[in-house]
Amino acid sequence: MTRAFAISLACSLSQLLQFQDTLNEPKPVRSLFQQLSNSSGFGVTSCSIMKQFDNENGHRGVVLQCENADDLICMFNVIRSGDILKVESRRRIAASYLVHCEFAIRVTEVVSCDIENVELTIKGEACEASKMFRKGIIQTVNLKPNLKFILEHPFDKLDQKRLDDQLALPSHEHPEVAVLVAGAGHANLCFVSSSYTLWKRTIRQEIPHKRKGFLAIHEFAMERFVNKVVNEVRRSVQWKDVKHFVIAGNPWLRQRILGALRQGNIVDKEDLKKIILVQASGGHRRALDELMEDPTVMQKFNEVTNVKPHRAVYGLTHTVFVKDVASTVLVSDALLRRSSSKVRDDILEIMRGSKKEEARHM
Known part of the structure; x- marks a missing residue:
């Protein structure tokens, strides 16, 4: 039987791009981070x-x-x-x-x-x-x-x-994935766990535009900004506990930050192996979602709906009937948070049924 995309949502198709992984995590850890660590026991909480x-x-x-x-x-x-x-x-x-x-x-x-x-x-x-x-x-x-x-x-x-x-996590445990998203004059440092994303610090620095006669001022401001970022990484990141450190930004800026980490003796040869350089549009928090999103899922979904629209199923009632043949289930965090206990139980039952068929939960 043809496998179907099951969309457990009671909202319009225009909201699909906002959907997050929520089977067991309020904040998603997709694509890149799913490859970085298979551990489900991160945490920095001592509650x-x-x-x-x-x-x-x-x-x-x-x-x-x-x-x-x-x-x-x-x-x-x-x-x-x-x-x-x-x-x-x-x-x-x-x-x-x-x-x-x-x-x-x-x-x-x-x-x-x-x-x-x-x-x-x-x-x-x-x-x-x-x-x-x-x-x-x-x-x-x-x-x-x-x-x-x-x-x-x-x-x-x-x-x-x-x-x-x-x-129920020991207070000494430390997230195993640290992420730095950086743009010119604006950066955010966070730790990504399997349950949530912890935004640790925001770094800001006024950067004058490059103009004739003012290049020295621009370079001085950039140097101060990079130093702030490096000092924050030194204070916040425990390299012995972190498995991967992701530096996201445009090519010249992430290379400059990496060079500053090397010159400051903050990372050794072993720690350099943990650093991953990736592309990001800027240093704002939304840039982290760009890293986590798996575009192939939505691309495939759009292709299927354009060619074979009958393979896409919407709503809780219709999804129940195709859970055994679903290949991908998309669920929004807002749906799980705002639904009643009965609706939540129905959603979890759909997820359990589709999981037996090795469906993907997004």
Whole structure:
């Protein structure tokens, strides 16, 4: 029987280019990085699970405490809309004083994860009334290191795997793939694990344009920028733990950074074997997606839909019937995050069925 492309999505074809690998990872590790390491045990998190319990609604709860910014990134990947979050906090009742209180919210939005200020901002509705505020009022919670909190929601197998992969890792473990995306005056250093992408540092430097009579100023600014990048690599990258270090950028800039690493005695002959030079459009974070994307999948999909449109199947209902003959399954991260537990179970069942037939999950 002809193998079909199964697309487990409830959205339009125009959104396909935004789809990410999400079977067991909020951030994808595709093409290049799938070839770099087969390990699934990376991590830099030391977040501890203090206690696990089941409440009267049959939902599972965990008492957690984050210890650093990396742990907050893990929680950003675990917490989703509809979860119950119980936390202690201080609320300003008047302009003159703060009041310590305990409250629970039903999460409506995971707003942001601020690495520089080391806090995770979550917005939700108050689950019960108190002396301080009424039920249903919108509250914003900032999770910070060393703050205990309780997370309750109907954990399924995907949630359990994320907790095990992201929270039960020794603190001394280090990601095995480091990536530097660089452009003129702008660079980002990150670590790529099997569960998430950790953006470590952003480096910026004003670079004047090349003009007649100002070439010396341009070269001086570029030299300062390269030195900043090299110093950040020296501080952040543990070469004994990193298996591969990817330098992405235009040819002349990545060669210049590599030369500076050699001259500064930051890398030895063994470490040089770990460095991979690849092309990137710039130093912005979006450039990392360009490295991770596998263009052959979308090219083949477009070819099939143009020549044999009946081989492409859309939507959860139709995909169920072709999961046993599917060659590629595309699932969006947003679909898994926002769907109900029943829909998530159906999606995981489709993935398990297609995996038996050695289908690719994207």
